[in-house]
Amino acid sequence: MAARAEPVAPYRADWRRGRVASWVTTVDHKRIGILYMATALVFFAAGGILALLIRAQLATPNEHVVTRNAYNELFTIHGTTMIFLFIVPFWAGLANFLVPLMIGARDMAFPRLNAASYWFFFFGGLGMYLSFFASGGAARSGWYSYPPLSEKAFSPGSGQDVWILSLHLVAISSLLGAINFICTIHNMRATGMSWMRIPLFVWAIEIYSILLVAVMPVIGVGLTFLLLDRQVGTHFFDPTHGGSALLYQHLFWFFGHPEVYVIILPAMGVLSEVLPVFSRKPIFGYKAIAFSTVAIGFYSMLVWAHHMFSVGLPNFLNIFFMLSSMVIAIPTGVKIFNWLATTWRGNLILDTAMLWALGFIAVFTIGGLSGIFLAAFPVDWQVTDTYYVVAHMHYVMFGGGVFGVFAALFYWWPKIFGRLLDERLGKIQFWLVFIGFNLTFFPQHMLGLMGMPRRNFTYFHHGLWEAYNLISSIGSGIMAIGMLVFVVNVVQTTRSGARAGNDPWLADTLEWYTTSPPPEHNFDRVPYVTSARPLRDLRRRLAGSSAF
Amino acid sequence: MRRKLLVLVLVLGASLAFAAVAAAGNGGFAPETPHSPNASRINDSYKLIALLTGLIFVIVEGALVWFIVRYRNRGRPRTAEGPQIHAHTRLELIWTAVPVLIVAAIAAFVFYKLPGIKDVPAAKAQGGPLVVRIDAHQFYWQFTYPNGTISIDELHAPVHRVVEVEIHSQDVDHSWWVPELGGKFDAIPGRTTHTWFQADRVGTYRGQCGEFCGVFHAEMAARVFVESESAYRSYISSVTPMALGGQEWSGVCAKCHGISGQGGYGPAIAANTVLVEQAGLRHILEQGQNVRKPLASYMPPVGRGWTDAQFTALEAYLKAHVYKGAPSGG
Incomplete structure (x- = not known):
């Protein structure tokens, strides 16, 4: 039979390949991860600007940088942004990029669901910021929005409703993402990668995801009740009609405390990856760190009412929540001691990623220790809702969360974009942020102990309040300069950064096996995994064979 | 050697300085000076926790700084590995058990102080x-x-x-x-x-x-x-209705409406006839001005739960000292 030319369909450019369209329609876990992280960092900048305005307002007593209502909007949206729109989605993005690579998979278990969860987050965050234009302005009853203050009778503007709607979208996003991570980690690991061989960052994401699945529905319930109270006229939280204002606090903190660990566990996972690589040693006590992650996840669901010691709970509940909160300090301490032991007798390479990781240990320890004061509920009665808590919480969230974010960015940037961030600028940024951070938040411990309540629009001349507040505001400016240095670093690196090979740090885990940036299908072939450090094994085998 | 000594002296000096300030009890290193037994027992608990956590702080940060200084790279190549130590069970048990004991000590001390903080003395x-x-x-x-x-x-x-x-x-x-x-x-x-x-x-x-x-x-x-x-x-036994009315005006109304009703965060009300309309005044104090009105006219229900005497006192005070409206009807 003679060869016959097949009719060829005329070439038509696929619109999905366009420069913007390819990002909008992507289901590639790496691109979704980049979208997630970029969006989260934009919200970090936005939330940071809100924080700078707060510090400007509080720099001196009786200041009028912003109006009263604007101030209340600032701290409400600042808190909401940093927790819901920055750190949690940033980890979702990093995990999106890394988890399949670390376990040697082609993609996430459900790529389309993955894209959906990003877009829920995107539109939720957009809604949150558009709420500044709502009638009556953005929500202004705190990031926790306790009723009755957040009820229609006391917050009549529609900003509060937009806040609820946006959080619903973000909560759905987190939930979908978490389910996807769990399915991916359970089902798609490379041959030979047993549970005791997965990277500790993946352990952290596993527990992060389980916590989100466990507690996100609870905040969903609380927000839905609040929305019904505001819009339909129910009285879930209205005591004048038989509701309970305290119920919301339970719903909120049953979610809210695990959320703290949703923020901190992935940062701890990052540390457990960075510290051994830059100490040129294995992680000390892999099992202890993995199990302490599980223990922290479990106990984090049993400590919520330590946020509520001053509401007048029965004594036995106060005692229970004091003990459970102190117990959770133990696995956290185990991690810190194991990290220190990892650096012991190592060859500590003080690159920027390592500086952030060591800085994390230095400042997070302070946040952990100040938490013990707060767990002892009589002491909590004295310092809760003061700047002491603001200081404690930022030592944990910023000293833990943000330091972890930058350790991750400096460590994995070459894998994500193929270029190394500039080390000199990175170190300048680290020291500016480290010094600025401590100047901003350490004096706030003192302010709280001296009786300055948080969420106050202004304050009066009172002893050392002025000095400490001014130091704090100056510190926030230094931190802001540090963040600008990072922006410069990113721009410079994108233009002319040094090319990174597959494995610039001589690391331990599978993501460094593929090219930087990785191809769309991640790996041509995945090596058989025989330990928690497959790449080091591979390097040694290669060195051995060449010697042979 | 000399540098190590310098670091050690600096660390010790700094911690001594902090301890001295903390002992002086001002500057914000402890809660404010207590003037009631419950407050002073809270301070005792605070000080014990500060002592024990201070100890942990010095150990952890000290070890961190020491390891960074002692084991830093010093020009070794990246390929030079440290000893490949994976775990040490006894050591790990020790640093799990010791914090448990510290936490237990804190909890025990808090329990010991608790009745004196929480229970109202029979007096x-x-x-x-x-x-x-x-x-x-x-x-x-x-x-x-x-x-x-x-x-x-x-x-x-x-x-x-x-x-x-x-x-x-x-x-x-x-x-x-x-x-x-x-x-x-x-x-x-x-x-x-x-x-x-x-x-x-x-x-x-x-x-x-x-x-x-x-x-x-x-x-x-x-x-x-x-x-x-x-x-x-x-x-x-000597608070007159007029004095109560004055406190109500300055505490309840004037924070938003200005001390002479000239307006501030809330609108000027000195000339508003509602001030002298008994029923209208009571209604707005008890119910506030709520959501059906434009947002700008929102007012919380500041007089919820007031007694008749409280309303009467405020009415009398408003007539005597605040209301600046034109006398109407002669």
């Missing part, structure tokens, strides 16, 4: 505690004494006497807090919380709302006047 010699009712409102504190006398934003209490406060809220969550006289307790609508104090000296103590309650949260302050028994008795 039999004084004929039981003096019970004062606190009603928290947006944005003022209302105190009701056993004889029915009411004061706003200022609490008068006799020195050395056990005073039990019953905390209520009439609108949103607030928190009653006088740092020198003990911890915070929230005012939550639908619930009653209790705390107590026994001031050890005559003086004025600063109190401030501890739970964010809205736009004037920062101005929701209270002063506690601790005075001799006789001064206290003469105060609670």
Whole structure:
């Protein structure tokens, strides 16, 4: 039979390949991860600007940088942004990029669901910021929005409703993402990668995801009740009609405390990856760190009412929540001691990623220790809702969360974009942020102990309040300069950064096996995994064979 | 060697300096100087925790700095590995068990101090505690004494006497807090919380709302006047309706509307006839001005739960001192 030319369909450019369209329609876990992280960092900048305005307002007593209502909007949206729109989605993005690579998979278990969860987050965050234009302005009853203050009778503007709607979208996003991570980690690991061989960052994401699945529905319930109270006229939280204002606090903190660990566990996972690589040693006590992650996840669901010691709970509940909160300090301490032991007798390479990781240990320890004061509920009665808590919480969230974010960015940037961030600028940024951070938040411990309540629009001349507040505001400016240095670093690196090979740090885990940036299908072939450090094994085998 | 010594001296010096400041008890290294037994027992707990956590702090940060200095790269190549130590069970058990003991010690000490912080002393010699009712409102504190006398934003209490406060809220969550006289307790609508104090000296103590309650949260302050028994008795038996009206005006109305009703955060009301319309005034105080109106005219229900005497006192005060409207109808 003679060869016959097949009719060829005329070439038509696929619109999905366009420069913007390819990002909008992507289901590639790496691109979704980049979208997630970029969006989260934009919200970090936005939330940071809100924080700078707060510090400007509080720099001196009786200041009028912003109006009263604007101030209340600032701290409400600042808190909401940093927790819901920055750190949690940033980890979702990093995990999106890394988890399949670390376990040697082609993609996430459900790529389309993955894209959906990003877009829920995107539109939720957009809604949150558009709420500044709502009638009556953005929500202004705190990031926790306790009723009755957040009820229609006391917050009549529609900003509060937009806040609820946006959080619903973000909560759905987190939930979908978490389910996807769990399915991916359970089902798609490379041959030979047993549970005791997965990277500790993946352990952290596993527990992060389980916590989100466990507690996100609870905040969903609380927000839905609040929305019904505001819009339909129910009285879930209205005591004048038989509701309970305290119920919301339970719903909120049953979610809210695990959320703290949703923020901190992935940062701890990052540390457990960075510290051994830059100490040129294995992680000390892999099992202890993995199990302490599980223990922290479990106990984090049993400590919520330590946020509520001053509401007048029965004594036995106060005692229970004091003990459970102190117990959770133990696995956290185990991690810190194991990290220190990892650096012991190592060859500590003080690159920027390592500086952030060591800085994390230095400042997070302070946040952990100040938490013990707060767990002892009589002491909590004295310092809760003061700047002491603001200081404690930022030592944990910023000293833990943000330091972890930058350790991750400096460590994995070459894998994500193929270029190394500039080390000199990175170190300048680290020291500016480290010094600025401590100047901003350490004096706030003192302010709280001296009786300055948080969420106050202004304050009066009172002893050392002025000095400490001014130091704090100056510190926030230094931190802001540090963040600008990072922006410069990113721009410079994108233009002319040094090319990174597959494995610039001589690391331990599978993501460094593929090219930087990785191809769309991640790996041509995945090596058989025989330990928690497959790449080091591979390097040694290669060195051995060449010697042979 | 000399450098190590220098670091050691610096670290020790810094910790000594901090300890000295902490011992002096000011500058914000401990809660404010207590003037009530419950507050001073909280301070004792604070100091014990500060001691033990301070110890952990020095160990962890010391080890961190020491390891960084001792084991830093010093020009070794990246390929030079440290000893490949994977774990050490006994060591790990020790650093799990020791923190458990420290935490247990803290908990035990707190339990030992707890009854003296939480339980209201029976005060039999004084004929039981003096019970004062606190009603928290947006944005003022209302105190009701056993004889029915009411004061706003200022609490008068006799020195050395056990005073039990019953905390209520009439609108949103607030928190009653006088740092020198003990911890915070929230005012939550639908619930009653209790705390107590026994001031050890005559003086004025600063109190401030501890739970964010809205736009004037920062101005929701209270002063506690601790005075001799006789001064206290003469105060609670001599508050005239006009004096109460004055306190209501400055504590309840003037924070938003200005001290002479000239306007501020809220609109100018000095010439508003509602001030002298009994029914209209009561309605707006009890119900506020709510959601059906434009947002700009929103006002919280500041007079919720008031007694007739309170309304009458305010009405009389408004007529006498605030209202500047044209006399109408001759």
